[in-house]
Structures are given as structure tokens and as C-alpha cells.
Amino acid sequence: MSGAPIFGAQGAVIRGIVSRSFSNECHAFGAMLGPAMHLELGGIPRGAHAAFAHDV
Amino acid sequence: MTDTQAKDTTELKTGILKSLWSRGPNGRWGVTDMKGIYFRSKPGFDGNYFAFESEMTLMTTRPSQNFHEMTASFGSTDFLMKQSVVPVVAWNEGDTLIRCIGTASIISCSGLVLTAAHVVMDPYESGYGASLVEGQMKWHDGFNLGVLIPINPAFGGGERFFPFEGVTTWGNWIESPMITEKDKFEYLTDIAICKIPGMPDGAAHQPLNMSLNPFVPGEMAYALGYAKMEDVPLVYRGSPQHSRKRQKRYTFLQAKCCKPFRKIISTRVLRHQGPVLTLKQRFPVK
Numbered sequence: 001m002s003g004a005p006i007f008g009a010q011g012a013v014i015r016g017i018v019s020r021s022f023s024n025e026c027h028a029f030g031a032m033l034g035p036a037m038h039l040e041l042g043g044i045p046r047g048a049h050a051a052f053a054h055d056v
Numbered sequence: 057m058t059d060t061q062a063k064d065t066t067e068l069k070t071g072i073l074k075s076l077w078s079r080g081p082n083g084r085w086g087v088t089d090m091k092g093i094y095f096r097s098k099p100g101f102d103g104n105y106f107a108f109e110s111e112m113t114l115m116t117t118r119p120s121q122n123f124h125e126m127t128a129s130f131g132s133t134d135f136l137m138k139q140s141v142v143p144v145v146a147w148n149e150g151d152t153l154i155r156c157i158g159t160a161s162i163i164s165c166s167g168l169v170l171t172a173a174h175v176v177m178d179p180y181e182s183g184y185g186a187s188l189v190e191g192q193m194k195w196h197d198g199f200n201l202g203v204l205i206p207i208n209p210a211f212g213g214g215e216r217f218f219p220f221e222g223v224t225t226w227g228n229w230i231e232s233p234m235i236t237e238k239d240k241f242e243y244l245t246d247i248a249i250c251k252i253p254g255m256p257d258g259a260a261h262q263p264l265n266m267s268l269n270p271f272v273p274g275e276m277a278y279a280l281g282y283a284k285m286e287d288v289p290l291v292y293r294g295s296p297q298h299s300r301k302r303q304k305r306y307t308f309l310q311a312k313c314c315k316p317f318r319k320i321i322s323t324r325v326l327r328h329q330g331p332v333l334t335l336k337q338r339f340p341v342k
Contacts, residue, residue, distance in 0.1 A: 003158035003171035004281025011072035013267035019246040034268035
């Protein structure tokens with residue numbers, strides 16, 4: 001399920017992405033979209049490095 | 057609403073709001089219709105984690121004049137969801153299987169895709185498709201990474217492969233002091249934005265709606281993805297296997313259906329390499 005969209009508002013919108021899921025522990029973690037919006041999309045993010053040679 | 061429809065909507069509690077997008081006469085993308093799609097569990101699953109029954113759905117009574125957009129506006133629930141929630145696949149030229157390494161969502165008509173950062177980093181971390189070259193990760197020659205989007209079965213069926221043309225993740229490389237250990241990528245957030253080519257003839261991809269607002273305590277969360285998806289046999293054109301199987305147009309076999317699970321968000325918020333939430337869930341027994 002890694003990368004799967006997590007829907008909120010009764011399925012109206014995506015609020016996050018499944019990050020880790022563990023079938024044996026009945027638990028999953030997800031990354032929220034909102035707090036990630038300050039990250040720069042094109043080029044090198046502030047204080048971090050883009051992992052890939054070709055950015056969007 | 058008929059009595060049957062009213063009965064169905066009261067019984068079916070899990071669903072999503074699906075928008076239908078197309079390019080307007082002025083060349084701009086726009087929503088032409090919206091529809092709630094509800095998921096009915098297949099027999100043998102509980103209500104919290106299930107594969108859904110596929111039912112014929114008509115997204116609009118005024119389909120687009122663009123052929124590709126028109127074919128994306130009707131079909132089974134399974135087909136319509138696979139226009140927006142797609143499997144991330146990877147393989148090297150010559151492989152006999154396509155690895156299914158995760159799930160992604162289409163988030164723009166032009167082909168922006170949202171997935172987990174560790175999904176697109178898997179070819180590096182597992183060592184089958186990428187290497188770190190001068191501080192940046194690069195695909196190996198002959199390596200393919202992208203998503204599969206189905207073609208309407210009414211028009212031949214099959215899957216289209218859309219390769220990732222660009223990928224952005226956020227984090228920092230941590231250099232390993234050990235020669236035998238690879239450098240690690242420490243994620244700022246486990247989110248990746250990827251770009252795939254547009255649909256043929258300028259047609260729109262079918263994105264899902266996003267919100268930047270957080271969950272509130274008690275709000276239901278639904279995840280829809282390709283859980284435990286099996287690798288897909290890859291048959292090359294001209295090969296004996298290809299002739300024997302008589303593939304119609306595409307070399308990919310049909311992927312398995314989406315398997316959603318639905319859970320309640322807990323009020324506890326964890327901080328783990330970036331903004332993370334935790335949610336309770338149960339999985340079917342293997």
C-alpha cells in the first residue's frame with residue numbers, strides 16, 4: 001500500500017500518502033500533504049538536496 | 057433517486073468523490089462532471105480492509121468529444137479508479153517480470169503523480185535500478201520506472217505504461233563511513249512528486265482532488281491502493297511466449313484490482329522524519 005492516497009472528508013479529497021503499513025501489527029503510517037507544501041517543487045529545496053538528477 | 061439507489065447509498069459507506077476532467081475549447085483543463093463512487097466489499101473480506109466489487113458506472117451523460125477522455129468516462133468501478141490510482145512498476149530490459157513496488161495517485165491533468173518517496177527510492181535502496189553518481193541518483197541504462205494506466209476494455213483493453221520523466225523527493229544524503237554500506241537518503245518527508253507524459257491527443261489524465269487541511273480527530277480515513285499486488289509477467293513482442301499468448305496490443309497483462317482499507321485516524325500525531333500521522337488498521341489474515 002506504500003504511496004496509496006489517504007482520503008478524508010468522506011472520500012472527497014486526498015489528505016495524505018501511505019508511508020508504511022505493517023500487516024502483522026495492524027498499523028500504518030502516512031505523510032500529510034499540508035505540511036509538505038512549503039517544500040520547493042522545482043530545483044533544490046531549501047536546506048535539502050533533491051535526490052534525483054532530473055526534477056519536475 | 058430511485059429506491060434502489062437510496063438503499064445502495066445507505067448500505068455503502070466507503071466511497072470517494074471522483075471528478076471528470078477534460079480540456080475545454082479554450083485549451084484549459086476543467087472539471088466537466090463529478091460523481092460519488094461507492095465501494096462494495098467482495099465476499100470474504102471484513103468492512104475495514106477489502107477488495108471491492110466492480111460495477112458499471114457512467115461518470116457523465118455528456119462525454120468529451122476527445123476519444124481518450126470519452127473512454128475514461130465510463131466503465132467498471134475498477135477501471136475508473138485505475139485512471140487515478142495507479143500501480144508503480146519497475147523493471148530492467150530483459151526481465152521476465154515487472155515489479156509492482158507501490159501505489160501512486162494522478163494529481164494533475166498534465167501528468168503529475170503523487171506517491172511515497174521511499175517507493176521511487178526503492179530501485180536505489182534495493183539495488184536493482186539506480187545508483188548514486190556524484191551526489192545524485194540516476195537510473196541504470198535499460199531501467200524502467202513508471203505507472204500503468206488501463207485502456208477501456210470496450211476499446212481493446214490492456215495497459216499503457218507511462219514512465220517517470222522526472223521525480224522530486226526531499227531530504228539529505230547521509231554518507232556512510234563504511235565502504236560496504238551505501239549512502240542513505242534521509243527523507244524530509246515521505247512524499248514524492250513525479251511527472252509522466254500526457255495522455256495521447258492532448259487528453260486529460262484524471263486527477264484526484266487534494267486538500268492541505270489536516271485530519272480532525274474522529275474523521276474517517278480511507279486508503280485505496282494495490283495491496284500485495286503480484287508482479288506482472290512481461291512478454292516481449294516477437295518472443296515465442298508473445299505469439300503463444302496472442303497479446304492484442306500491449307505487452308502487459310492486466311493488473312489485479314485495487315484493495316482499499318478504511319480506518320479511523322487516531323488523535324495521536326507522530327513526528328517521524330517529517331509530518332506523519334498514524335492510523336489504526338487491520339489487514340486480512342494471510
